Amino acid sequence: MPLRLYNSASRRKEVFKPIENGRVGIYVCGVTVYDLCHIGHARSAVVFDVLVRYLRARGYGVTYVRNFTDVDDKIIERSKRTGVDTATIAERYINAFYEDMRALGVLDADVEPRATEHIDDIIDMMRRLAEKGVAYAVGDTVYFSVEKFDGYGQLSGRRLEEMVAGARIGIDEKKRHPMDFVLWKGAKPGEPKWESPWGEGRPGWHIECSAMSCRYLGENFDIHGGGRDLIFPHHENERAQAMAANGVNFANYWVHNGFVTVESEKMSKSLGNFITIKDALELYHPQELRLFLLSKHYRSPLDFSPAALAGARSGLIRIYRTLQRLEETVGPYRGSTKGRMAPFLARSDGDNLKNHFVRVMDDDLSTAGGLGLLFEKVREINRCLDSSLPRKDTRAQLMKERSDLLDCGKVLGLLEEEPSKFFEEIIETPPELDAEEIEGMVQERNTARIARDWTRADAIREELFKRGVILEDAPGGTKWRLKLEGSAKSLEEEGD
RNA sequence: GGCGGCAUAGCCAAGUGGCUAAGGCAGCGGUCUGCAAAACCGUUUGACACCGGUUCGAAUCCGGUUGCCGCCUCCA
Numbered sequence: 001m002p003l004r005l006y007n008s009a010s011r012r013k014e015v016f017k018p019i020e021n022g023r024v025g026i027y028v029c030g031v032t033v034y035d036l037c038h039i040g041h042a043r044s045a046v047v048f049d050v051l052v053r054y055l056r057a058r059g060y061g062v063t064y065v066r067n068f069t070d071v072d073d074k075i076i077e078r079s080k081r082t083g084v085d086t087a088t089i090a091e092r093y094i095n096a097f098y099e100d101m102r103a104l105g106v107l108d109a110d111v112e113p114r115a116t117e118h119i120d121d122i123i124d125m126m127r128r129l130a131e132k133g134v135a136y137a138v139g140d141t142v143y144f145s146v147e148k149f150d151g152y153g154q155l156s157g158r159r160l161e162e163m164v165a166g167a168r169i170g171i172d173e174k175k176r177h178p179m180d181f182v183l184w185k186g187a188k189p190g191e192p193k194w195e196s197p198w199g200e201g202r203p204g205w206h207i208e209c210s211a212m213s214c215r216y217l218g219e220n221f222d223i224h225g226g227g228r229d230l231i232f233p234h235h236e237n238e239r240a241q242a243m244a245a246n247g248v249n250f251a252n253y254w255v256h257n258g259f260v261t262v263e264s265e266k267m268s269k270s271l272g273n274f275i276t277i278k279d280a281l282e283l284y285h286p287q288e289l290r291l292f293l294l295s296k297h298y299r300s301p302l303d304f305s306p307a308a309l310a311g312a313r314s315g316l317i318r319i320y321r322t323l324q325r326l327e328e329t330v331g332p333y334r335g336s337t338k339g340r341m342a343p344f345l346a347r348s349d350g351d352n353l354k355n356h357f358v359r360v361m362d363d364d365l366s367t368a369g370g371l372g373l374l375f376e377k378v379r380e381i382n383r384c385l386d387s388s389l390p391r392k393d394t395r396a397q398l399m400k401e402r403s404d405l406l407d408c409g410k411v412l413g414l415l416e417e418e419p420s421k422f423f424e425e426i427i428e429t430p431p432e433l434d435a436e437e438i439e440g441m442v443q444e445r446n447t448a449r450i451a452r453d454w455t456r457a458d459a460i461r462e463e464l465f466k467r468g469v470i471l472e473d474a475p476g477g478t479k480w481r482l483k484l485e486g487s488a489k490s491l492e493e494e495g496d
Numbered sequence: 497g498g499c500g501g502c503a504u505a506g507c508c509a510a511g512u513g514g515c516u517a518a519g520g521c522a523g524c525g526g527u528c529u530g531c532a533a534a535a536c537c538g539u540u541u542g543a544c545a546c547c548g549g550u551u552c553g554a555a556u557c558c559g560g561u562u563g564c565c566g567c568c569u570c571c572a
Contacts, residue, residue, distance in 0.1 A: 011500090031572075044572035074570070156567080162498050163568065205570085227572030228501090234571090257572065258501090264564065268571060295520080296509065300502075301565070311508060311521045318520080321534075360510085369510050372519035379519095382535055386528090454530055461532075472533050479534095 003058060003362045005223075006299060008231060008254040009155050013364055016253065018222050024060045025217035026052065027251070028109070029209060029226035029234070032069040033093035034078050037100050038274035039289075039304055040260040040267045044227050046290055046413070047257045047298040047365075049106040051225070053411050054361055056341035065216045066109035067209060068094055070116050071192055071202050086192050090114075100277040103286045105413040107340065111216050115208035119194045122203045122211045126183050126196075128245040138174040140186025140199045144237065146179045149244045155254060156232035181237055183207050206237035213251075214242055224251030228258055228299075229266075257298045264303060275304065285426045287414060288312045294367040294412055315375070316414075317426070317484070322378045324419035325385050326402050330395055337406050337416045344407050353377050353404040357411070367412060377405050427482050432467045442471065442478050 003016040018024045028048045031041055052064045070090035079086045094114075101108075115122075126142060129135035134148040146152045146160060153159050164178050182204035187193035193200040213221065219242065226235065235254065242250040259266045262273045280289055292312040296302045327333070344354070353373060360369035381401055384394055409415030417425070431438075441460055448456040461471050468483045 029572075032570090037572085040572050042572085047572090072570090156499085158499065158568075165498065225572095229567070229571055232567060233569090259566075259572075261565080266566070266571090270571070300509095303508090305508095307521085308508065314522090315520050325535085363511095366510075369518075372510060375519050379536080383537095386536055449530080452530075458531070470533065473529070473531095474534085481533095 003055075004364055005253055005255060006364050008256050011157065014253065018060065019220065019252065022060060024055050024062045024223065025065075025221035026055075026062060026223040026225065027065045027067075027209070027213040027217055027221065028224075029230055030066045030068050030112070031093075031097060032072055032074060033090045033097065034072070034074040035093060035269070036096055036276040036278060038260075038267060038269075038276050039280055039293075040227070040274065042100070042104055042277050042280075042289065043260050043293050043298075043302065044225075044257050045101055045106045046104060046293045048225050048255075050294065050367060050412055051223075051255070051365055052109075053107070053341045053413065054365065057344060057407075057411050058358070059343035063111070063217060064109040065111040065113065065213060067212050068097075068112065068114045069205065069208065070094070070114045072115075072205055076191055080190075087116075090116075096278075100281075103281055104277070104290055105286060105338075105416060107413075113212045113216065115203060115212070116192075118208065118212050118215065119196075119203065121215045122207050123196050125207060125211045125214070125241065125245045126198075129183070129241065130197075132244065134244045135183055136176065137184075137198050140184075140201055141174065141182060142184035142198050143175055143180040144183050144241060144244075145176060146181075146240065147177050149240045151243065152179075152240050153236065155239050156236045158232065158236075181206065181233065183241070206234055207241055209234070210238045210242040210245070210250075213238075214246065219246040219250070220248045221251055223253045223255055225255040225257070228256045231256055258301045260293075261301045261303045262305075264301070266301075267304065284309050285313070285316075285422075287417065287422070288316050288426075290413055291316050291371070294414070295371060296368055298365060298367065313426070313484075316422075319374065319378050319415060320417075320419045320422050322381055322385075323402070323415065324423075326381065326398060327419060329385060330399050330402070332418070333402060333406060335403055335406060337410055341410065353401070353408060357408045361411070370408065370412065374405060374408060377401065381405070423481065423484075427484055431469065431482050433464075433469065438464065438469055438480055442480060445471075446478060 004013045005016050006012065007014045026048075028044075031037055037045075048064075048066075052062055055062050068090070071086065075086050075089055078084075078089055082089075126135055129144065130137075130142075132148075134145055135142055136145060137143075153163070160177075160179060184196060184198055184201050184203060184207075186199055186201040192202055194202060213224065224235065224238075231254075239250045261267060262275075265271060265273060267274045284292075288309060289312075292304075292309055293302070295308075295312060323333075356373050357370050360366045360373065363369070381398065384398060384401075387394075406415055433441075441464055445457045445460040448454075448460065464471060464480070465483070469480050470483050472479045472481070
């Protein structure tokens with residue numbers, strides 16, 4: 001069964017066929033580094049991280065390119081406001097980006113180019129556009145002439161006339177056509193600048209991605225991704241520039257993720273309704289954020305709310321509890337749960353978790369469907385753990401089930417932690433009691449229980465509960481664990 | 497104004513022509529337990545926005561209506 005991806009260019013799901021058999025080139029628009037990233041950026045990063053992981057799991061050799069826009073008007077504006085030079089600002093937010101991504105378990109791309117390091121490639125592409133008469137200069141500004149490129153509007157499904165008619169932007173007198181856009185901008189005093197045949201200045205936003213994607217993946221490559229809001233004008237313009245300059249098709253598949261919303265409205269800087277990844281990580285465990293981000297199909301809007309995150313937390317705890325039970329029964333997991341995907345799904349067949357997982361993920365990367373399968377498997381494992389079948393018969397089976405579960409989890413970048421470590425991390429308040437004290441009280445309670453002094457036993461349990469410890473009387477003896485202060489209930493209360 | 501997307505139980509969310517419409521969260525009942533917790537089982541009277549159409553058959557396809565959202569300006 002082939003992988004099918006929704007291609008924004010054709011507005012339908014298409015069977016994915018790479019240009020070169022077994023190899024995939026993918027370019028994803030990264031961030032403009034003028035501020036901290038928010039949950040919307042996190043979604044995009046996580047979605048494409050999963051796409052790349054999944055392609056690798058399916059056996060493809062992937063070259064993943066994700067850029068940084070490190071020169072643009074917003075960075076300059078911030079520099080002017082704060083007095084910090086643009087390079088320092090860019091560096092600061094690139095570092096912040098890496099911190100966020102590593103926390104979220106987003107793996108590095110293979111190539112992470114920066115616009116300022118590719119000015120030569122940009123100028124080279126502009127030169128070709130100028131030679132073909134598609135670019136023109138007015139003073140120190142160079143424009144792309146949309147009328148000279150036949151396919152303009154094909155990606156976003158717009159026609160030039162309609163765009164002009166409905167445009168809300170003021171028309172720039174210097175442009176030959178209202179929809180023409182900037183390739184090169186002359187530098188004002190104090191602004192970052194580079195030499196070019198058209199004078200000192202800096203590249204426009206769109207050209208860097210055309211130049212860098214072609215530089216690392218070739219003029220025609222497989223997948224181009226980014227947020228839905230980039231379709232127009234950014235990706236439309238990127239495509240126009242590259243195709244006009246190179247004369248061949250640009251990206252074969254355009255993959256766009258939907259927005260994170262807050263009360264159904266797009267999370268964005270301009271609306272001010274955003275929550276930064278760093279703020280979110282203060283409140284939520286990275287794995288629960290990640291589970292939340294993958295709980296809905298990547299193209300649909302995803303509403304951010306404390307209740308939704310609480311749901312993600314409860315679900316995650318459920319899975320980790322089962323993993324912990326498995327550890328107690330069959331010992332710790334020996335495989336790798338982190339890092340790059342090995343191609344483990346490529347040749348499996350039969351009626352098992354991995355195959356079901358591939359089936360749903362092949363359908364346009366249905367992470368929500370995949371998660372459903374993981375939960376089904378968890379229940380199945382619990383059922384097996386609950387049953388009193390001879391341990392010897394089930395042991396090997398359980399180990400196999402766990403390894404399948406964790407392999408699928410790894411595609412999603414989930415279930416990476418050892419259960420005990422996860423539970424430690426998710427507890428927000430340190431226990432008021434140390435382990436020794438707790439053990440002592442448990443001992444005392446068990447003495448009371450043996451004497452069938454239930455009142456006393458319950459009082460001790462109640463006391464421990466108040467101090468954040470939950471007891472479980474299992475067949476093998478009494479186990480205790482710390483209460484999760486940020487558990488579903490209290491989070492929900494916080495939210496409303 | 498132009499173009500596009502979405503609408504599934506108390507909440508979140510898969511499924512996109514055909515067996516009893518995944519899964520999670522929350523609630524309720526049960527099993528287990530001294531009681532709990534966890535887990536398991538069951539359950540939430542007809543869950544597929546509304547109205548038409550196509551079809552033997554539609555949540556799924558087509559048309560229309562309503563509502564919400566997005567892009568058309570920087571935006572993941």
